[in-house]
Amino acid sequence: MSEQKPEDAQTPEPHKNEDPNEVWHFRGYHLRPSEFATAMVHFYRGEMSRANVWRQRLDSTTNWAVVTTGATLSFAFSAPNNTHLLIPINTLLITLFLIIEARRYRYYELWSYRLRLLETDLFAAMLVPPFEPRPKWATLLAETLLTPHFTISIWEAIGRRFRRNYQYIYIVLALTWCIKIYLHPFPLQSWDAFLRRAAVGPIPGEVIIGAGILFNVLIFAIGWLTTGLTQASGEVLQPQDLPLPARVVHRLGELATDLLEDGAPAIFQPHDQIAYIITDKGEEVAQLILNRLGRGVTALRGTGMYTGKERAILLVAVHPEQVRELKRSVYTADPDAFLILNPAHEVVGRGFQAPS
Known part of the structure; x- marks a missing residue:
């Protein structure tokens, strides 16, 4: 009796496209250009929304610092006695706001990095020759999705936020403290009187002034010594300011090499x-x-x-x-x-x- 062979299980054939130019081959998937473009547009909108949320949180922290400083200075000058102690306390609070804002800035840079990849290697690639993204842009984008990591160090974040906003608040607080000590409740006539008024309880005025100078020198040193750190590529920086690993996306700088006779960059007239x-x-x-x-x-x-x-x-x-x-x-x-x-x-x- 002959043994009947079971029918072979039919496996679905992979999706084939008549025109390979009409298909995006990405991570084993076969997408038509319209499908891929739709996915990327929705992804871009989602990342833009997330970046805007963290951008607003950055602004909120700065607003806290400004409002707190304004309220402290108003209260300090409204009463004549011992209210100068509020200014150093507010300075410490501003430092806490700076640290919180630096942490938020690191998250903002992560979403900004993804947005810049899409803008320069997808949308800009549609506008200028050779009308195709750079080979590794999708891999870089996928890596940030699979293994997200901060694109900026905490020190670089603190330095940037300090130079953008907080250095001016620290300067105002320091000058206001000196003016408060000198004027209230009446103008001083000697340096010794200034030191006596600056004292806090058993702590001499010399120690308070020295601690204030040391703190401000330290915070300004951190803010300005981190100027050379340009690890993050999401920020709007000049091409020459970006280190080689961070030049993920500068297609415009690579393509705009020639000038036309009318002075317009060749990038706009390929x-x-x-x-x-x-x-x-x-x-x-x-x-x-x-x-x-x-x-x-x-x-x-x-x-x-x-x-x-x-x-x-x-x-x-x-x-x-x-x-x-x-x-x-x-x-x-x-x-x-x-x-x-x-x-x-x-x-x-x-x-x-x-x-x-």
Whole structure:
């Protein structure tokens, strides 16, 4: 009796696309351009919303510091006796606000880093040649999602927030304390009287003044000695200020290398492209280019020195935004075609630049 073989389990075939140029291959998934673009737009909106939340939290901490300082100074000058003690206490409170704001700033930089990756290697790549993102941008973005980590150290964060906002608050507090000691309840006439009024209980005035000077020198040293730290790439910094690992995204600086005669950067007016197409199907390729791109095609004859076979060499000039459609047309007609693209400094003629 013959044994009946069970039917093999049918496995679904992987998604295949007729045109590989229409598919994003990302982490094993096959997405159409519309699907990928929709996902990236929603991801960008989500990261922008999260960054805005932390941006608002940064502003809230600064507002606390300003309001607290204003209230302290108003109360200190409203009463003549011993209210100068509120100013050092407020200085310590401002320092706590600075530490809290630095921590929040580190979180803000994480979301800002992701946004900058999307802006410079996705959206900007759509606008300037070669109209494609840098090879590692998706890997860098995925790493921040899989293993999030701060892009800025706590010392760099403290230094940035201090230089942006808090140094002015510390200066106001220090000057106000000196003015309060000197004027209230009446102007002093000698340095000894100043020291006596600055004393806090059994602590001599010399110790209080020395501690105040030491504290301010230390906080200003931390704020300004961290100026050279530029680890974070999410902030708006000049390209030369960013270290090499942080130059994740400066496509604009790489592309804007030439200037046009009118002084506008070449990045906003990209070069036209000259295409050389070596194919066995010259007629079919030329017709697709004529029909789809509306560009003239010049056919030359060439001989492959390795095979000795005669082939057509098509010459065509296109605008940068037509390069994608050109590739699609060429490889639709002849998957074995050989395509060479070169930037043209100047193309004069119909459909391009008028003769001067």
